Amino acid sequence: MGAGGLDYGSADADHLxxxxxxxxxxxxxxxxxxxxxxxxxxxxRFHDLRHTCASQWIADGxxxxxxxxxxxHSSVAFTDKVYLHTPKEPDYAxxxxxxxxxxxxxxxx
Numbered sequence: 314m315g316a317g318g319l320d321y322g323s324a325d326a327d328h329l330x331x332x333x334x335x336x337x338x339x340x341x342x343x344x345x346x347x348x349x350x351x352x353x354x355x356x357x358r359f360h361d362l363r364h365t366c367a368s369q370w371i372a373d374g375x376x377x378x379x380x381x382x383x384x385x386h387s388s389v390a391f392t393d394k395v396y397l398h399t400p401k402e403p404d405y406a407x408x409x410x411x412x413x414x415x416x417x418x419x420x421x422x
Contacts, residue, residue, distance in 0.1 A: 344356060348415070367384055367396060368396060370383075377396070
């Protein structure tokens with residue numbers, strides 16, 4: 314395909330990833346659709362997803378010796394330092410309340 318095409322598997326593809334296009338056309342609209350701030354520089358960043366995922370793994374009891382290489386960290390000590398604040402037993406009450414409110418709002422309209 315080439316010349317701006319999206320044939321990522323082809324040897325003659327002229328690019329592998331257009332991050333800016335993805336961010337503008339997919340990521341920001343998806344963030345906004347779930348009611349989170351999506352503005353450039355002040356909204357939910359793509360990197361925040363990585364941090365949230367790692368925090369959830371640790372909260373769910375997955376050992377940092379596994380999580381650290383998944384994140385590409387240079388050491389388990391670094392992972393421990395960054396995610397030390399993460400509780401080992403997650404509190405889903407706030408998340409469930411938000412989901413229930415969203416469902417109620419969507420069924421009311």
